[in-house]
Amino acid sequence: MGRHRLGEFEEIVMLTVAILHGEAYGIAIIEEIEKRLNRKVSMGSIQTVLRRLEKKGFLVSEFGEATKIRGGKRKRFFTVTNLGKETLRQTRDQRMALWNAIPKIALDF
Amino acid sequence: MPAQPPKKALQFLRWFCREDFLEEIEGDLIELFAIQFPEASRQASWTFFWWVLRYFRPEFIKSFQSGTLMNTALVKHNLLISYRGFTRNKTAFLINLIGLSTSLATAFFIVLWVQSEWKMDRFHEKDERLYQVMQNYQLPEDKIKVTSWTPGPLSQGLRDEFPELEYATSFKTGNFFDGILSASEQAFKATPVYADQDFLQVFSFPLITGDKSQVLTEPGSAVISQSLAKKLFGTAFKAVGQTVEWNKSEGASARYKGSFIISGVIEDISPHSSMQFDILLPYQFFMDHTWGVERWNNHPVSTAMILRQGVDLSLLDQKITQLVQAKDGAYNGVYFLKQFSSQYLYGTYENGVLVGGRIDYLWLFVCIACLILIIASINFMNLSTAKASIRLKEIGVKKTLGVSRGELIGQFITESLLLSFLALLVAFVLVAVLLQPFNAITGKQLSLNFSLIHVMLFTGITVLTGLLSSTYPAFYLSAFKPIQVLKGKIERSVGELWIRQGLVVFQFVISIFLIVAVLVISQQMSYIHNKNLGYDRHHILSLRTIGPLFEKMEPFFEEIRKLPEVQSIANSNTNLVACENFTWQPLPHAEGEHTEHILLNVFIVTPEFLQTYGIQIKEGRNFSKDFGTETSKVILNETAVKEMGLNNPIGSMITFWDVPVEVIGVVKDFRYHSMYKRVEPCIFRLFNEGDNFGRFIWIKLEAGQQVKEIDKIADVYQQFNPGLAMEYGFVDEEYQQLYESENRVAALSKYFAVIAILISCLGLFGLAAFTAEKRTKEIGIRKILGASEWRIVTLLSKDFTVMVLMAILIAMPLSFVIGHRWLESFADKIQLQSWVYVLAAAIALLIAWLTVGVQTFRAARANPVNSLRAE
Numbered sequence: 001m002g003r004h005r006l007g008e009f010e011e012i013v014m015l016t017v018a019i020l021h022g023e024a025y026g027i028a029i030i031e032e033i034e035k036r037l038n039r040k041v042s043m044g045s046i047q048t049v050l051r052r053l054e055k056k057g058f059l060v061s062e063f064g065e066a067t068k069i070r071g072g073k074r075k076r077f078f079t080v081t082n083l084g085k086e087t088l089r090q091t092r093d094q095r096m097a098l099w100n101a102i103p104k105i106a107l108d109f
Numbered sequence: 110m111p112a113q114p115p116k117k118a119l120q121f122l123r124w125f126c127r128e129d130f131l132e133e134i135e136g137d138l139i140e141l142f143a144i145q146f147p148e149a150s151r152q153a154s155w156t157f158f159w160w161v162l163r164y165f166r167p168e169f170i171k172s173f174q175s176g177t178l179m180n181t182a183l184v185k186h187n188l189l190i191s192y193r194g195f196t197r198n199k200t201a202f203l204i205n206l207i208g209l210s211t212s213l214a215t216a217f218f219i220v221l222w223v224q225s226e227w228k229m230d231r232f233h234e235k236d237e238r239l240y241q242v243m244q245n246y247q248l249p250e251d252k253i254k255v256t257s258w259t260p261g262p263l264s265q266g267l268r269d270e271f272p273e274l275e276y277a278t279s280f281k282t283g284n285f286f287d288g289i290l291s292a293s294e295q296a297f298k299a300t301p302v303y304a305d306q307d308f309l310q311v312f313s314f315p316l317i318t319g320d321k322s323q324v325l326t327e328p329g330s331a332v333i334s335q336s337l338a339k340k341l342f343g344t345a346f347k348a349v350g351q352t353v354e355w356n357k358s359e360g361a362s363a364r365y366k367g368s369f370i371i372s373g374v375i376e377d378i379s380p381h382s383s384m385q386f387d388i389l390l391p392y393q394f395f396m397d398h399t400w401g402v403e404r405w406n407n408h409p410v411s412t413a414m415i416l417r418q419g420v421d422l423s424l425l426d427q428k429i430t431q432l433v434q435a436k437d438g439a440y441n442g443v444y445f446l447k448q449f450s451s452q453y454l455y456g457t458y459e460n461g462v463l464v465g466g467r468i469d470y471l472w473l474f475v476c477i478a479c480l481i482l483i484i485a486s487i488n489f490m491n492l493s494t495a496k497a498s499i500r501l502k503e504i505g506v507k508k509t510l511g512v513s514r515g516e517l518i519g520q521f522i523t524e525s526l527l528l529s530f531l532a533l534l535v536a537f538v539l540v541a542v543l544l545q546p547f548n549a550i551t552g553k554q555l556s557l558n559f560s561l562i563h564v565m566l567f568t569g570i571t572v573l574t575g576l577l578s579s580t581y582p583a584f585y586l587s588a589f590k591p592i593q594v595l596k597g598k599i600e601r602s603v604g605e606l607w608i609r610q611g612l613v614v615f616q617f618v619i620s621i622f623l624i625v626a627v628l629v630i631s632q633q634m635s636y637i638h639n640k641n642l643g644y645d646r647h648h649i650l651s652l653r654t655i656g657p658l659f660e661k662m663e664p665f666f667e668e669i670r671k672l673p674e675v676q677s678i679a680n681s682n683t684n685l686v687a688c689e690n691f692t693w694q695p696l697p698h699a700e701g702e703h704t705e706h707i708l709l710n711v712f713i714v715t716p717e718f719l720q721t722y723g724i725q726i727k728e729g730r731n732f733s734k735d736f737g738t739e740t741s742k743v744i745l746n747e748t749a750v751k752e753m754g755l756n757n758p759i760g761s762m763i764t765f766w767d768v769p770v771e772v773i774g775v776v777k778d779f780r781y782h783s784m785y786k787r788v789e790p791c792i793f794r795l796f797n798e799g800d801n802f803g804r805f806i807w808i809k810l811e812a813g814q815q816v817k818e819i820d821k822i823a824d825v826y827q828q829f830n831p832g833l834a835m836e837y838g839f840v841d842e843e844y845q846q847l848y849e850s851e852n853r854v855a856a857l858s859k860y861f862a863v864i865a866i867l868i869s870c871l872g873l874f875g876l877a878a879f880t881a882e883k884r885t886k887e888i889g890i891r892k893i894l895g896a897s898e899w900r901i902v903t904l905l906s907k908d909f910t911v912m913v914l915m916a917i918l919i920a921m922p923l924s925f926v927i928g929h930r931w932l933e934s935f936a937d938k939i940q941l942q943s944w945v946y947v948l949a950a951a952i953a954l955l956i957a958w959l960t961v962g963v964q965t966f967r968a969a970r971a972n973p974v975n976s977l978r979a980e
Contacts, residue, residue: 026137043137043160047130048168063132069143071114073136 006091012037013049014058014088017078025064025075026050050078058084114142115154118161126164127171134164183516187523190503194524198499201492202528204875205485208868209532209574212485214539215864216570218547219478220563221540221555223471228381230450234313235415238275240422240446242412242429245461246708247441253461254708257452259412259444261402264305266432267414273425277414278311280304281395282384288365289655289833290333290388292341292353298655299337299387301355303395309375311413312384317345319373325389331355331369332389338374345374355390356655365398380554383453405436407692413449422446439695439706457934464934470854477861480619482570484865486578487612488872489525493582494609495879504586505594517587525579526572533571550856552849581608610912613876616869617916617953618923623862624949625924629941630855633932636939637848643779644685645723649840650819652806654680656830662802666715668825674811674818679721680796682713682803685781686843694792695764696753707752710781710791713803718793719744719776721809729759729774732795740795744774749790765792780937782847787936807840866953870960873909877961881905881968889973901969906961913957917950924949 006014016032017024029050030041053059064075080088119135126134138160146153195202233239242263246254264279271277281303290299302308309321309332316324317335324332331353333341338348348371356366369390378385401407416425429444456466507517540557548555557563585605658665662680669678694709712718716732716739727747732739743765750758758772778788796802810818819837826835845852881888888901925941932938 026133027140042163043134043141044163044166044169047134047137051130051168069140070136071139073132073139075136076133 006087009045010049010053010058011088011091013046014053014080014084017059018080018085018088022077022079024078029078053084054078057081058087114139114157118154118158122161122164125170127169130169134169183519184523187520188527190520191524191527194500195528198496200878201496201875204871205489205492205528206532206535208485208488208871209529209578210535210539211864212481212868213529213532213536213567213571213574214543215481215861216478217536217540217567218543219474220566220570221557222547222551222553223475225381225553225555226454226467226471229453230381230383232313232379232381233311233450235275236450237448238416238418239311239449240414240416241449241452242414243445243447244408245443245445248708253458255458255461256408257411258408259410260405260408260433260437261396261410262405262436263410263412263433264307264414266436267412267429268307270432271425271428273417273420275415275417276307276310277412278305278307279392279410279412280308281392281410282386286365287653287655288356290337290341290353290355291357292351295341296357297337297340299333300385301388301390302384302386303392304389305392308389308392311415314375314378314382317374317376318349321373324373325391327370327372328391328393329367329369330372330391332373332375333371334375334377334387336377337387338371348374365394367394405433406439414446416446441706467850470850473854474857474861477623477858477865481861481865481868482574483577484616484619484868484872486574487616488868488875489528489578490581491609491612491872492875492879493521493525494585494605495876497582497586500586501589501594504589505591508589508591509595514587518583521583521586522576522579525582526575529571529575529578533567550860551853609876610908613873613909613912614916614919616872617913617957618920620862620866620869621916621920621949621953622924622927623858623865624952625920625928625945627855627859627862628945628949629924629928629931629939630851630858632945633935633939634848634851634855637851637935637937638845640780640937642781642844643724643777644781646686646840646844648810648812649721650808650810650822651684651838651840651843652808652826653836654802654804654806656833658826658829659801661829665825665829668828669808669822672818672821672825675822676809676811677717677721678809679718679807680715680802681718681805681807682796683711684805684843685712685722686840686847692766694753694790707749707790709749710789712791712793713796714793715802716795718807721807724779725777727775727777729772731774732793738798739773740797741768741770742773742794743770744776744793745772746776746788746791747778748788749792750775752790765794770794866956870956873957874960874964877905877909877964880908881964885968885971885976888968888971889976892969892973893977898966898969902962902965905965905968906958909957909961910954913954917953921946921950 012033013029016029016036019036020028020032026043026046030043030046033039033041050059050061054061058081059078060081061076061078064077066072066074122135122138123131138157141160142153142157145156230236241257242259243255243257244259246256248254259279261279264277267274267277286303287298287300289296291297304325306325308325309316316332319332324330333348333353335345338345341353342348342351351371352368353371354368357368375389396402399409402409416422426443426445429446430442433442433444434440454466454468454471455463457464457469504517537557544555544557654662666678666680669675692709692711694707696707714732716734719726719731726744729744732742732744736742743763745753745755745758753763755761755763755772758775761772762769763772764770776793780788781791782789808822823835826833884905888905891901891904924946928941932941
């Protein structure tokens with residue numbers, strides 16, 4: 001359990017990568033997060049997190065095609081690895097377990 | 110065509126960004142730019158720049174290690190070579206180490222001192238808006254005197270009329286008011302400040318308990334310092350609410366006497382405050398007990414304020430002047446505001462114009478620090494270039510093996526940096542050891558606390574010195590051509606010799622200049638100390654009255670007069686040496702509206718005062734009991750007579766403090782201020798009948814055996830002030846204290862001059878040793894051919910003598926001009942005499958000869974067989 005711990009931001013980024021399914025590169029991820037969570041994210045921090053997750057083996061990346069709008073530079077697309085999927089699932093299960101453990105009365109208003 | 114992002118930004122990005130990130134980042138940025146461009150084309154470029162800048166952080170910056178300087182093997186090699194160099198040339202190494210560490214230690218001391226001076230009074234929270242009210246008094250002959258004294262009710266007036274300021278406070282300082290604070294059967298001497306309710310709002314003296322807006326509002330409340338609170342009550346918190354007695358032991362009619370309830374306790378005053386006190390007493394109390402404080406035409410107190418943001422200073426200056434003029438029609442001065450913290454460093458005015466202050470000494474010492482560092486660096490440069498021939502082979506071999514010039518330069522820089530850091534360690538030891546004596550000379554409480562700023566400053570200075578001393582040798586040595594070097598041929602350019610000699614000359618110019626400076630300063634100081642001031646300041650004991658003695662002054666005087674060694678005893682309201690009691694006197698001939706005024710220093714005295722001080726009477730007579738009560742009679746000095754325009758002063762009537770008085774005498778002018786000031790007009794009058802005497806008691810003693818006499822006086826004092834030790838001083842000592850900063854500068858400059866000369870001589874010693882060593886063969890041959898030892902000594906010292914003589918030629922005019930300028934700041938000064946220069950030159954030459962002589966004699970006496978046989 002310990003080695004699969006994810007930070008909050010890391011989790012969001014990984015989920016977004018999963019949502020975008022094959023179309024996940026820097027700008028697209030930012031836009032998706034902005035759209036869904038109404039949260040401002042800077043390019044630099046996204047790139048740092050993506051690299052970190054790749055190093056941990058939760059993501060893999062490959063270059064796409066060069067496009068004109070990017071001044072002839074290729075996009076780097078990210079996808080979630082099996083390890084990543086497993087970690088995401090574990091994180092969710094842990095959360096659910098915690099939710100379920102709350103006695104009913106504590107959340108009644 | 111799609112929009113182009115700014116090229117400069119892209120170039121910058123490509124330069125610093127890691128290769129594996131670059132493509133992705135660049136693409137993303139360009140894409141974002143393309144999205145934003147149609148919306149706001151102008152802004153997009155700037156935004157792009159901003160984006161690029163945000164990537165400029167460690168995760169995205171590529172490694173710039175190219176392997177020249179940072180290569181560890183090379184660094185190791187350089188360190189090893191440096192170490193071997195040090196061990197091979199122990200003399201040069203020691204000379205450099207001693208020179209550098211002494212000069213670094215000097216520089217560190219100066220840094221500590223400058224920093225502490227710089228911090229003075231800047232700790233107040235609203236420092237940049239904290240202003241003090243100053244004024245220009247118009248004196249006769251278009252002279253202007255600047256003071257910080259203001260009318261007593263000014264702060265109230267400011268508060269009522271000017272919304273531009275947040276807080277204003279009037280306060281009265283001065284150890285003149287020192288008194289005794291007692292509570293629970295304990296009593297301690299304390300220095301008060303009389304302050305009105307906003308004092309702690311204006312000045313940030315932090316309170317331990319109490320609310321700064323409340324503690325001074327009640328008329329009977331007082332704030333004491335933490336250490337005083339501890340002494341009286343044990344802790345700060347116990348003190349609050351307690352009653353303390355101020356000057357309780359003084360008699361019923363004593364002026365400053367009362368009981369107060371402690372409303373707050375402040376932390377002990379920081380040594381970085383120019384205002385030092387132990388207790389804050391209510392301003393109203395001071396007003397109630399001092400004559401004339403409530404008057405607008407009297408200027409006894411200081412006023413400071415916190416301005417609001419963005420207030421027009423010059424407008425406010427005018428408004429304050431107008432306010433005072435509205436209250437006092439005769440006022441013809443000009444008020445202005447000055448940042449409170451700037452007064453400490455920039456406090457000297459000449460005829461109304463700011464001319465500097467302590468800041469001059471700060472600059473002086475910063476310059477001295479730089480000069481001493483340069484002298485030590487020059488030693489390093491000279492010794493390493495002079496010894497170049499020893500390292501020629503090493504450089505040649507390295508170069509043929511393909512070592513680049515940059516790497517060689519790196520090696521020399523490493524060597525000198527290593528030396529500098531070794532010197533830094535020694536310097537720290539020196540500073541730690543010598544900090545106490547240094548504090549004693551400067552009167553500061555400096556300490557070596559390793560704050561970040563100190564570490565940075567000291568490391569910075571060390572690195573700078575290391576680089577400074579290594580640049581010239583590094584470039585000079587690394588420029589040799591390998592073929593010539595290995596063949597053993599080396600063309601020594603004339604320029605190189607010139608540089609080396611020029612540097613020695615420069616060192617000696619500085620040294621001679623400092624010798625002259627020390628001589629001039631000490632001459633001027635001894636002139637000041639021995640100058641005839643128009644009064645006799647020797648053998649006068651000075652006491653401050655406190656305690657019950659106040660009530661029994663006359664009987665005390667009687668007792669003292671009975672002592673055989675006492676010539677006379679007198680009392681006055683102010684100190685003659687540093688008079689701080691003056692009034693605004695209307696001129697007698699100005700009829701009706703008194704538009705013209707002069708500043709008059711007021712001495713309220715007992716009849717024996719003039720006699721005690723040996724002040725000579727020019728016309729008329731002294732006060733005397735034979736004439737009955739003489740409280741309506743006054744005595745003036747010559748300047749006062751002149752400025753008031755009295756043709757026949759004796760017997761003429763003038764109005765003084767709204768009462769007509771008769772002039773009965775005129776005294777010769779005497780100097781009662783420091784030598785920076787001209788003689789100001791002054792007036793003497795007697796204490797009113799039934800009034801209290803002043804705080805100052807003067808006892809003129811016969812010369813010799815003072816210790817015994819003082820014991821006797823102390824015995825009498827004990828009878829009148831039981832339980833209180835007699836605190837006393839001598840007038841001549843107090844006079845010297847006027848020149849405290851000059852005395853310190855004089856003392857410090859002596860040390861610095863000695864250090865500069867020592868370091869210069871170390872360098873000269875090294876050079877002489879080297880020359881002698883290089884010329885051993887020549888000396889040997891000369892001796893075989895019959896040259897006498899003396900001839901060889903002169904031969905070897907000739908070059909050095911010429912250098913020192915040149916330094917003398919350059920240093921003389923320089924020191925003349927600067928010495929002259931320094932002396933100009935004194936009203937009374939010595940003439941610059943030629944023997945000072947001759948002496949300085951002689952000292953420099955003598956020291957240089959001694960230094961060189963040791964080496965040359967050894968070389969000249971050596972047996973030529975030894976030097977010629979060695980091959």
